[in-house]
Amino acid sequence: MVKNQRPTSSKLYLEAQELLVGGVNSPVRTFGAVQTAPLFVSRARGSRLWDVDGNEFLDYLGSWGAAILGHAAGPVIRAIQEAATKGTSFGLCHPLELRLAQKVCQWVPSVERLRLTSSGTEACLTAVRLARGVTGREKIIKFEGAYHGHGDSLLVRAGSGALAGGHPDSAGVPAWLAAQTLVVSWNDLPSLKEVFRLHGKEVAGIILEPVLANCGVIPPEPGFLEEVMELARQHGSLVIWDEVITGFRLGPAGAQGQWGLRPDLTTFGKVLGGGLPLGALGGRKEIMERLAPCGDVYHAGTLSGNPVAVAAGLAQLEELEKGGGYAILTELGELLEQGIREVLRGLPYPVCFQRCGSLFSFFFTEGPIRNFRDARRSDPKKFARFFAGLLERGILLAPSPWESSFLSVAHTENDVEWTVRMMGEVLRSL
Numbered sequence: 001m002v003k004n005q006r007p008t009s010s011k012l013y014l015e016a017q018e019l020l021v022g023g024v025n026s027p028v029r030t031f032g033a034v035q036t037a038p039l040f041v042s043r044a045r046g047s048r049l050w051d052v053d054g055n056e057f058l059d060y061l062g063s064w065g066a067a068i069l070g071h072a073a074g075p076v077i078r079a080i081q082e083a084a085t086k087g088t089s090f091g092l093c094h095p096l097e098l099r100l101a102q103k104v105c106q107w108v109p110s111v112e113r114l115r116l117t118s119s120g121t122e123a124c125l126t127a128v129r130l131a132r133g134v135t136g137r138e139k140i141i142k143f144e145g146a147y148h149g150h151g152d153s154l155l156v157r158a159g160s161g162a163l164a165g166g167h168p169d170s171a172g173v174p175a176w177l178a179a180q181t182l183v184v185s186w187n188d189l190p191s192l193k194e195v196f197r198l199h200g201k202e203v204a205g206i207i208l209e210p211v212l213a214n215c216g217v218i219p220p221e222p223g224f225l226e227e228v229m230e231l232a233r234q235h236g237s238l239v240i241w242d243e244v245i246t247g248f249r250l251g252p253a254g255a256q257g258q259w260g261l262r263p264d265l266t267t268f269g270k271v272l273g274g275g276l277p278l279g280a281l282g283g284r285k286e287i288m289e290r291l292a293p294c295g296d297v298y299h300a301g302t303l304s305g306n307p308v309a310v311a312a313g314l315a316q317l318e319e320l321e322k323g324g325g326y327a328i329l330t331e332l333g334e335l336l337e338q339g340i341r342e343v344l345r346g347l348p349y350p351v352c353f354q355r356c357g358s359l360f361s362f363f364f365t366e367g368p369i370r371n372f373r374d375a376r377r378s379d380p381k382k383f384a385r386f387f388a389g390l391l392e393r394g395i396l397l398a399p400s401p402w403e404s405s406f407l408s409v410a411h412t413e414n415d416v417e418w419t420v421r422m423m424g425e426v427l428r429s430l
């Protein structure tokens with residue numbers, strides 16, 4: 001029997017199950033998808049994370065990408081300390097909100113007005129409400145396998161047919177509401193055209209992750225995003241880019257900078273908050289100004305624009321810029337990919353590695369992976385063994401075969417080279 005190297009985590013997990021629902025505050029933290037006991041973290045710094053048993057891990061989860069500078073980055077911590085001593089929440093306006101908004105508007109050309117929220121979920125459900133309010137239409141289109149937080153209209157993955165109205169993924173979501181969400185397969189232009197042909201006049205907006213990153217990393221095929229924008233424009237529907245993962249990660253202007261496109265609305269989270277609870281939606285002035293208090297679409301929040309979260313986010317963005325963070329992430333991403341491609345060439349079974357900038361994932365099946373259905377072909381048992389093998393060697397990936405892992409600026413070339421070696425060792429042993 002393998003010795004349990006995480007007895008304290010296991011003990012806490014038992015205790016937690018008597019206190020928190022399922023022992024967690026967010027389902028994926030159970031590590032259920034990788035059939036491994038979950039970690040309880042004691043602290044993290046840079047690219048490293050330590051559990052309560054004192055095990056050290058090279059962390060490629062990075063708080064689901066929020067920790068783009070690595071954990072506990074000096075400038076972020078100092079900004080938090082300074083802000084916190086002045087008061088943790090006012091429920092009123094404060095000057096730092098303007099500095100953060102200015103930075104976002106400068107970096108992301110499609111954003112003329114911004115509204116801060118407390119999470120990515122809140123940003124996305126508000127963006128959908130806004131699209132409905134502005135167009136006076138009710139239907140929205142989303143892509144299969146995309147995650148946009150847990151708002152009712154967005155917790156819909158797919159019916160069997162791309163053309164059918166969606167079925168809710170969660171009990172408690174009214175079927176009549178889910179039916180207003182039309183689900184299309186990613187990279188499937190003919191189906192999207194058909195949905196627009198059938199329902200175009202009723203579609204308020206189409207929401208998408210410009211790089212699908214919540215069922216592994218699945219980039220858009222050449223021309224796909226452009227076609228989506230064009231179809232939406234033809235039918236008078238708004239385009240919402242959910243850049244909660246890609247925003248401030250793929251570059252200062254996120255995915256829209258990389259593809260040179262301007263969505264009507266964009267949502268942010270994760271990197272934006274520097275590890276504190278912060279999200280945002282932004283877009284064209286005339287659309288955004290339909291939000292209260294200018295317009296008739298309601299959104300509010302006691303903690304919206306919280307001064308400590310805003311200070312952390314602003315410090316993180318400023319440090320990314322000053323420290324040349326994006327160039328570092330590009331180099332690390334390329335180094336990882338080169339190494340992994342080498343490893344995969346020698347394997348007797350198919351593994352598909354997909355990467356976009358500092359986002360990456362492994363599919364244990366033949367590639368390329370173009371959509372959610374392809375991604376589902378990945379062998380979850382093989383992934384679980386891969387995950388466990390890496391964890392034993394002190395490397396932490398996102399704990400699911402259908403999540404992305406994240407490089408941070410705090411990772412070094414040595415970290416990446418060692419990771420490639422360990423991944424090779426584990427992959428050859430599966």
Ligand SMILES: *Cc1c(COP(=O)(O)O)cnc(C)c1O
Nearest residue numbers: 119120121147148149244245269
């Ligand atoms: C994480 C995520 C969300 C939800 O953000 P929360 O802050 O977890 O509510 C929305 N969209 C995408 C693309 C995400 O990855």
